[in-house]
Amino acid sequence: MAIAIFVSAAEIDICVPSFPDIKNLFNLSAFSVEMILSVNLIFHCIAAIFVGNLADKYGKRKIMNFGFLIFALGTLLCILSKNYPTLIIGRIIQGIGSSAPMVLAPLFIMDLYTNKQKQEKMMNILNGICTIAICTAPTIGSYATLVWNWQANFTILLAFTFVALFFNLFLPKSTINTQTSKVNFAEYKIIFSSKLPMMYILSCTIAIGLYYTFVGMAPIIYINALNVDLKHYGFYQGALTLAFGIFSIISPLITNILGKKTAFLASISLIFSFLASYAYIIINNVQNPLFITLSTLLLSIGAVIPVNILYIGSLSSIPNMQGRISAVLTVLKWVFSSIGIQIASYFYASNFISTGITMFVMEIISLSIGFYIFKLDKNFRQSLLASKSKN
Structure with missing residues (x-):
């Protein structure tokens, strides 16, 4: 499962460092080149709606493996593409295929662990793996583009895909519901009409979406606007997501030491510091890549604990709806990411x-x-305020 989530997360931005090269090669606007990321996310969202039902009918492991085969097909098309439309089609197919592991990985955790604290701990680790993948991908992509070409990013992805398929053979089989045959949109209506669950989902997915807005826009800004060379870009991007990844893994330990309340309040303080720093950057039109990176680092660390709390709160907000809620989380996460990226690129x-x-x-x-x-x-409110340090 770790390998599966690593590959599906790395595909998000391993090709992002090559955006300036693709932009120049196909003579694209910033808006058009960002569509390479956005269409992937949009079709990822559409496919995610159906993944939960298909997994119930045919089994999580089988659907995850089928998703990777679709992903491999899209990746191969990206490698062979000679023009912008073909590349876009390949990215669409990739988005469809990668939806399966993104939706189903949290459900494996919910199935394997019934204790809520254990679920939060394992979700932290899963998010850490996911983010470490996102953090290493730009560095890999930067050097692959620098040494070979932009297609090399997709070649690396294809190799990792087959590794993931191999390890997926060892995932546990899940219970199959033979009566599940199609998506019941009435079940999604229950989620969207439930006030508190939707508040959890919206707060969580918007928080994630704003970070991926930065991930999507970073190469155009750093390389084209801030004159950071490709060799060093991966380190700027990698430092942010590596911090998030490491903190995600160690956050259960920090929460145990400080207590949930103190850890949460510390995280919120970092987020307010991020807002103050970004207000300064916007007002003064700061163009220093190091200052922008350090300011965003406050968000990378500060968002970990609140996002994980919101994620678990979302999944457990409606009984027997975890699969559908996971799909909604995945869909809205990428919808808000796409909206953020396209707004930022339109006004770039x-x-x-x-x-x-x-x-x-x-x-x-x-x-x-x-x-x-x-x-x-x-x-x-009571669980947060009543929590204490275990020391």
């Missing part, structure tokens, strides 16, 4: 301002919904 003016404003507004919205949850959900 060879500086960081459009991306900074987009991320700032998204974080304010996510925080506002989060505070509303704190006010609305008595159980969440």
Whole structure:
């Protein structure tokens, strides 16, 4: 499962460092080149709606493996593409295939562990693996593009895909529901009409989406606007997501030492520091890549614990709806990522301002919904305020 989530996460941005090369090769606008990422995410969202039902009918492991085969086909098409439309089609197919491991991996955790604290711990580890994949991918992609060409990114992905398929053979088989045959959109209506679950889902997915807005826009900004060479770009991008990945893995230990309340409040303090720093960047049109990276690092670390709490809260908010909620989380996560990327790229003016404003507004919205949850959900409020350090 770790390998599966690693590959499906790495595919998000391993090709992102090559965007400037693709932009020049096909003579694309910033908006068009960002579509290489956005169409992948959009069709990932569409496919995610159906993954839960298919997994119930045919089994999680089988659907995950089938998803990787589709992903491999799309990756091969990207490698062989000689023009922009073919590359876009390949990215669409990749998005469809990668939806299976993204949706199903959290469900394996929910199946294997019934204790909520254990679920949170394993979800932290899973998110850490996911983010480490995202952090190493730009570095791999940067050097692959530098040494070979932009197609090399997809060749590496194809190799990792077959490794993931091999390890997926050892995943446990799941219970199959032979009566499940099609997507029941009425079940999704239950989720969207439930106030508190939707608050959890929206706060969580907007918070994730604003970070991926940065991931998607970073290569155009750093390389084209801030004049960072490809060799060093991977380190800027990698430092952010590596911090998130490492902190995701060790956050259960930190929470145990400090207590859930203190750890949560410390995280919120980092997020407010991020907002203050970004306000300074936007107002003063700061174009220093190191300062922008350090400011975003506050978000990378500060978002870990709140996002994991919101994620688990979302999955457990409606009984017997985990598969559907996981699909909704996946869909909205990439929808908000795509919206953020396209807004930032549409208003892009060879500086960081459009991306900074987009991320700032998204974080304010996510925080506002989060505070509303704190006010609305008595159980969440009591569990957070009553928690203490174990030392």
